Amino acid sequence: QQQVKQSPQSLIVQKGGISIINCAYENTAFDYFPWYQQFPGKGPALLIAIRPDVSEKKEGRFTISFNKSAKQFSLHIMDSQPGDSATYFCAASIRYTGNQFYFGTGTSLTVIP
Amino acid sequence: DGGITQSPKYLFRKEGQNVTLSCEQNLNHDAMYWYRQDPGQGLRLIYYSQIVNDFQKGDIAEGYSVSREKKESFPLTVTSAQKNPTAFYLCASSKHSGGYTFGSGTRLTVV
Numbered sequence: 001q002q003q004v005k006q007s008p009q010s011l012i013v014q015k016g017g018i019s020i021i022n023c024a025y026e027n028t029a030f031d032y033f034p035w036y037q038q039f040p041g042k043g044p045a046l047l048i049a050i051r052p053d054v055s056e057k058k059e060g061r062f063t064i065s066f067n068k069s070a071k072q073f074s075l076h077i078m079d080s081q082p083g084d085s086a087t088y089f090c091a092a093s094i095r096y097t098g099n100q101f102y103f104g105t106g107t108s109l110t111v112i113p
Numbered sequence: 114d115g116g117i118t119q120s121p122k123y124l125f126r127k128e129g130q131n132v133t134l135s136c137e138q139n140l141n142h143d144a145m146y147w148y149r150q151d152p153g154q155g156l157r158l159i160y161y162s163q164i165v166n167d168f169q170k171g172d173i174a175e176g177y178s179v180s181r182e183k184k185e186s187f188p189l190t191v192t193s194a195q196k197n198p199t200a201f202y203l204c205a206s207s208k209h210s211g212g213y214t215f216g217s218g219t220r221l222t223v224v
Contacts, residue, residue, distance in 0.1 A: 006155075032212075044156075103155050
């Protein structure tokens with residue numbers, strides 16, 4: 001059973017556009033929601049993370065929106081650039097009971113010039 | 114610089130052979146994890162360890178084994194019982210309540 005569901009599987013965006021990736025979860029005990037960025041042949045790197053006591057977190061061009069009642073969170077990439085082309089994973093965890101991360105299945109983002 | 118190192122980067126395994134993937138971290142993280150990545154399936158947890166000399170099975174532990182004799186090291190052995198071992202293997206570490214730091218991965222291919 002997939003604990004975290006991610007969509008879309010792939011996304012193509014024009015340079016300068018907004019990329020939006022969505023994730024949904026069921027377990028209301030989750031209290032940490034990170035996003036990871038992975039380039040081909042490399043390990044994922046932490047991009048941005050949010051805790052459920054806030055509805056939005058912004059770091060540069062990357063924003064997480066969090067909707068606790070809908071059990072959904074999303075990553076918005078503003079002014080998308082070709083260098084943003086990568087696979088993005090959302091995840092969820094319960095920090096103080098083992099910190100096991102449950103990952104979404106990933107979104108392959110391509111930003112075309 | 115602190116980080117997590119996986120070796121080798123590429124590994125080839127013959128049928129019926131056991132192979133061991135290395136994972137070393139100098140971040141002083143307590144917890145370490147092994148994930149398998151296949152196209153279209155995201156990251157699947159193989160084993161994890163929260164303290165030295167203790168580890169737990171993840172979702173796909175069959176055909177794999179681990180040890181945690183030192184805080185810094187968490188090697189993964191892919192045994193001959195793993196029938197489809199070709200994949201990209203990722204090691205990660207974390208403090209007990211923090212984000213994961215991943216290594217650069219090992220690509221294992223059966224020949």
